[in-house]
Amino acid sequence: MTDSAGHLSIRNLSVAFGSQTVLKNVSLDVPDRKITVIIGPSGCGKTTLLRALNRLLDSEDSARIEGTVLVDGEDIYDPKTEITHIRKKMGLLSQKPQVLPMSVFDNIAYGPRIHGLRDKKRLREIVERELRAAGLWEEVKDRLGEPASRLSVGQQQRLCLARGLAVGPEIILGDEPTSALDPQSSRIVEQRLSVLKADYTVVVVTHILRQARRIADYLAFLYLGELVEHGPAAEIFADPRDPRTRAYLTGEIS
Numbered sequence: 001m002t003d004s005a006g007h008l009s010i011r012n013l014s015v016a017f018g019s020q021t022v023l024k025n026v027s028l029d030v031p032d033r034k035i036t037v038i039i040g041p042s043g044c045g046k047t048t049l050l051r052a053l054n055r056l057l058d059s060e061d062s063a064r065i066e067g068t069v070l071v072d073g074e075d076i077y078d079p080k081t082e083i084t085h086i087r088k089k090m091g092l093l094s095q096k097p098q099v100l101p102m103s104v105f106d107n108i109a110y111g112p113r114i115h116g117l118r119d120k121k122r123l124r125e126i127v128e129r130e131l132r133a134a135g136l137w138e139e140v141k142d143r144l145g146e147p148a149s150r151l152s153v154g155q156q157q158r159l160c161l162a163r164g165l166a167v168g169p170e171i172i173l174g175d176e177p178t179s180a181l182d183p184q185s186s187r188i189v190e191q192r193l194s195v196l197k198a199d200y201t202v203v204v205v206t207h208i209l210r211q212a213r214r215i216a217d218y219l220a221f222l223y224l225g226e227l228v229e230h231g232p233a234a235e236i237f238a239d240p241r242d243p244r245t246r247a248y249l250t251g252e253i254s
Helices: 048-052 083-088 103-113 120-134 153-165 184-195 207-213 233-238 243-250
Strands: 008-017 020-030 035-039 063-071 090-093 171-175 201-203 218-223 226-232
Touching: 020 048, 020 218, 035 048, 048 171, 048 201, 063 153, 083 090, 083 103, 083 184, 090 153, 103 120, 103 153, 120 184, 120 201, 153 171, 153 184, 153 218, 171 184, 184 201, 184 207, 218 243, 226 233, 226 243, 233 243
Parallel strands: 020 226, 035 201, 035 218, 090 171, 171 201
Antiparallel strands: 008 020, 008 063, 218 226
């Protein structure tokens, strides 16, 4: 991974569903090895933007997408681009953890096996490494053969994080990744993301301003489908340039 801005770049991205335009000409260079947090009122396009970054909108028949999303300089919407190759570069944390109906170990090993890894020793090393990265190893090291569904919801979310890391992504996407978690589990996930940004580009959607203040290095504010303002989080929280950003941060609009 490079240290330069533009590892993940969005250029004039617009998304519409039927006659409804959800995103309007969004352009953003996502800084590397930092946590970029996308904020804005419900319905402003936050999740649509996140889903557009790894082509999860492809399954929406009515979706029309214009513009460019560059990952390592490659346009993911170029017809020649192979989708699996792009998605391998991105780990996704959904709002609710979606563990696979198999053991804790096999959840983590699933991705590497799909990509052809069969060496048992190497798989064990990957499982332990990524469970440690997700802050879960000590809690489950004696339960690797148990069904993942027996873990608590907070543990399941961290298991999903570890599963995503196991395929060697460059980017971690989080769609309100703590919204289904209790406060303690939420803090653990936040802490893990803050550690992981040393090695990954992290993009998180949240509706919780307190969370954005805790974890954001870079902030992007969406309003009615437009990217109103973006920049270093400390600067925007301290002195937003756009009155709409100020109104949202002070609770005047929600």
